[in-house]
Amino acid sequence: MKTVIETKNLARVFGAGETRVTALDHVSITVKQGEFTAITGPSGSGKTTLLQLIGGLDEPDSGDVLLSGANIAQMSGAKLSDFRRDHIGFIFQSYNLIPVLSAEENIEYIMLLQGVPEKARKSRVREMLALVGLEGLGDRRPSNLSGGQQQRVAVARAMASKPDIILADEPTANLDSATGIALLEVMRDLNQQMNMTFVFSTHDYKIMDRADRLIHLEDGVVQLDEFRNS
Amino acid sequence: MLIFKLAIRNILRQRRRSVLTGLSMAGGYMLFVFSISLLEGSWSNVVDIFTLDQTGHVQIHKDDYAKRPKIYKTIADNAAVETLLNGHSEVSGWAPRAYSPALAYGGDKTSVAQIMGIDVTLEPTVTRIKQKVSEGTYFDDQPDADGYFKAMIGRGLANKLNLAVNDEIVLISAGADGSIANDVFVISAIVGNAASFDRFGVFLPLAVAQEFLAIGGDVHEYALLSRDKHDNERLAKDLQAVLPMLKVSPWQEIEATFYRTMQSDKQGNYFTMGLIVFIVFIGVLNTVLMSVLERTKEFGVLKSIGCRPSELVKLIFIETVMLATASILVGLVLIVPVIMWFTEVGLKLDLAVDMGGVVFDTMKGDFSAYVILMPMGFMLATAAVISLPPGLRAARILPREAMGSH
Numbered sequence: 203m204k205t206v207i208e209t210k211n212l213a214r215v216f217g218a219g220e221t222r223v224t225a226l227d228h229v230s231i232t233v234k235q236g237e238f239t240a241i242t243g244p245s246g247s248g249k250t251t252l253l254q255l256i257g258g259l260d261e262p263d264s265g266d267v268l269l270s271g272a273n274i275a276q277m278s279g280a281k282l283s284d285f286r287r288d289h290i291g292f293i294f295q296s297y298n299l300i301p302v303l304s305a306e307e308n309i310e311y312i313m314l315l316q317g318v319p320e321k322a323r324k325s326r327v328r329e330m331l332a333l334v335g336l337e338g339l340g341d342r343r344p345s346n347l348s349g350g351q352q353q354r355v356a357v358a359r360a361m362a363s364k365p366d367i368i369l370a371d372e373p374t375a376n377l378d379s380a381t382g383i384a385l386l387e388v389m390r391d392l393n394q395q396m397n398m399t400f401v402f403s404t405h406d407y408k409i410m411d412r413a414d415r416l417i418h419l420e421d422g423v424v425q426l427d428e429f430r431n432s
Numbered sequence: 433m434l435i436f437k438l439a440i441r442n443i444l445r446q447r448r449r450s451v452l453t454g455l456s457m458a459g460g461y462m463l464f465v466f467s468i469s470l471l472e473g474s475w476s477n478v479v480d481i482f483t484l485d486q487t488g489h490v491q492i493h494k495d496d497y498a499k500r501p502k503i504y505k506t507i508a509d510n511a512a513v514e515t516l517l518n519g520h521s522e523v524s525g526w527a528p529r530a531y532s533p534a535l536a537y538g539g540d541k542t543s544v545a546q547i548m549g550i551d552v553t554l555e556p557t558v559t560r561i562k563q564k565v566s567e568g569t570y571f572d573d574q575p576d577a578d579g580y581f582k583a584m585i586g587r588g589l590a591n592k593l594n595l596a597v598n599d600e601i602v603l604i605s606a607g608a609d610g611s612i613a614n615d616v617f618v619i620s621a622i623v624g625n626a627a628s629f630d631r632f633g634v635f636l637p638l639a640v641a642q643e644f645l646a647i648g649g650d651v652h653e654y655a656l657l658s659r660d661k662h663d664n665e666r667l668a669k670d671l672q673a674v675l676p677m678l679k680v681s682p683w684q685e686i687e688a689t690f691y692r693t694m695q696s697d698k699q700g701n702y703f704t705m706g707l708i709v710f711i712v713f714i715g716v717l718n719t720v721l722m723s724v725l726e727r728t729k730e731f732g733v734l735k736s737i738g739c740r741p742s743e744l745v746k747l748i749f750i751e752t753v754m755l756a757t758a759s760i761l762v763g764l765v766l767i768v769p770v771i772m773w774f775t776e777v778g779l780k781l782d783l784a785v786d787m788g789g790v791v792f793d794t795m796k797g798d799f800s801a802y803v804i805l806m807p808m809g810f811m812l813a814t815a816a817v818i819s820l821p822p823g824l825r826a827a828r829i830l831p832r833e834a835m836g837s838h
Contacts, residue, residue, distance in 0.1 A: 254831075254832050257736070259831040260830075260831075260832045279741065283739065283740040284740065287738020287739075290738075298729070298730075298733040300730060300733070300734070301730075302438065302444075303434075303437075303438060303441070307434060307438075311434060311737075312738060314434050314435065315737075315738055316738075363738070
């Protein structure tokens with residue numbers, strides 16, 4: 203399997219002096235295409251920081267992040283934006299949909315940024331809504347959707363641009379247990395049907411149980427890297 | 433279209449704030465248009481008054497006659513000039529003139545006077561000379577029963593020499609050939625008033641003036657009107673190109689001092705108006721900045737999903753310009769009837785102003801594409817510029833910080 207994510211000695215420190223916190227301490231991991239990987243660990247262990255560095259939302263103090271062979275730590279500005287747009291899908295803990303856009307439009311927007319023609323965008327939106335089980339709800343604004351539905355829209359948005367990997371930061375944290383598991387099943391189905399690489403953070407054991415691989419972080423250090431179903 | 437939908441919905445998020453901001457822009461636009469309409473209307477009125485009173489839109493002279501008039505600086509090849517003027521599609525009227533200073537006698541009184549030889553038929557096609565006749569009748573170029581030719585004199589000269597219609601006036605001047613020119617004329621009309629530019633003028637039929645001044649068939653000046661009064665400078669250039677031996681001048685050169693004064697006044701007014709618009713847009717800037725600050729997290733999300741910094745600048749730009757456009761359209765709908773009324777009817781002044789015998793008693797506006805479009809363009813350009821600081825701020829947002837977690 204092709205390596206899609208590779209971090210080399212990734213380090214990130216926040217603050218200085220007495221407030222200095224080592225969020226990541228020389229983390230090196232490799233993720234292959236099609237993996238369904240959970241990054242686990244207690245609060246403050248560095249899960250979100252690792253995802254943000256992999257996603258190019260933050261810059262490491264040292265180390266490299268290679269996505270499909272490209273070193274994003276050396277990218278900036280429009281080039282990094284374009285890379286994120288075309289290669290990475292994000293799912294956030296608090297959904298982060300654009301409130302003034304409908305579900306359909308939220309999904310469509312990223313394709314607009316990609317320059318996908320309108321007809322193809324509309325078709326892809328319908329396809330995505332069907333994949334996440336939200337047919338008929340496309341015209342609703344986020345405020346008219348439940349938390350679980352909003353997160354499904356977020357999943358569809360992340361998938362819409364046909365990225366190489368999807369990074370999800372505690373995607374089920376704001377959902378009740380049943381809805382969270384249902385969402386994870388959706389992600390799992392997409393992973394299996396489309397061989398899409400998912401890396402998500404969680405500290406929920408029920409969610410961890412559904413991952414193929416667990417990377418456990420504590421104090422910014424990888425304590426455990428375990429393949430479970432492979 | 434999605435980006436426009438997003439922009440519109442973002443504008444409508446804080447409806448009350450957007451409406452208030454829009455109203456301030458609409459008010460600014462209305463004030464701008466109204467001020468320019470009055471400014472352009474008033475100056476246009478003044479320009480009409482003096483161009484139709486004497487100057488015309490373009491003048492043709494021999495050499496530097498306009499600056500240093502001498503009786504011998506005459507245009508000799510009249511036929512060629514007149515053929516050209518008659519055939520020019522942009523010239524709506526023209527009139528030849530001859531000038532000379534003179535000494536005027538009325539009874540036992542004397543005064544300096546300015547002889548103005550005019551073509552009795554052509555002059556009214558260029559100036560309002562007929563309307564300026566305040567006493568008597570507009571003259572013709574035929575002698576009366578006693579063989580005297582007619583003259584029309586300015587009010588100032590009539591008062592000074594105590595002359596009335598049908599009185600005789602004696603003129604003494606120097607002919608172009610060095611001879612003494614003197615003759616008696618019968619006053620057929622008194623023109624203008626004591627403040628008119630021609631208050632000491634003596635109008636003679638052109639042929640009579642030419643003979644009196646011994647200049648043969650020559651003239652000193654052609655005054656002409658342009659079909660499009662705003663395009664007179666181009667007409668002057670066109671004519672100059674085909675009349676290289678003569679000097680063709682637009683009224684802006686003939687009345688250079690007035691023109692500079694007018695331009696200074698306009699620039700002063702434009703500056704004031706620009707300042708008002710700037711103040712309006714400081715409020716707009718504040719609104720847009722607030723809107724950007726409120727949406728910091730959203731911009732962070734947009735950047736994280738791959739929105740380029742320039743896309744965010746574009747989004748803020750579209751939002752601001754859209755709001756400005758909507759405000760300007762509202763302002764346009766409200767202001768057009770007002771300036772149309774000012775243009776057609778105008779505001780009666782309590783104190784009428786007499787300008788060279790023409791009474792300026794109504795303040796009028798100007799309703800033209802310039803009056804509507806110039807403030808529109810200025811405000812849209814200002815809106816575009818104003819959108820840049822908030823847009824750049826949005827573009828600089830760091831996704832990690834914007835989403836408030838690490």
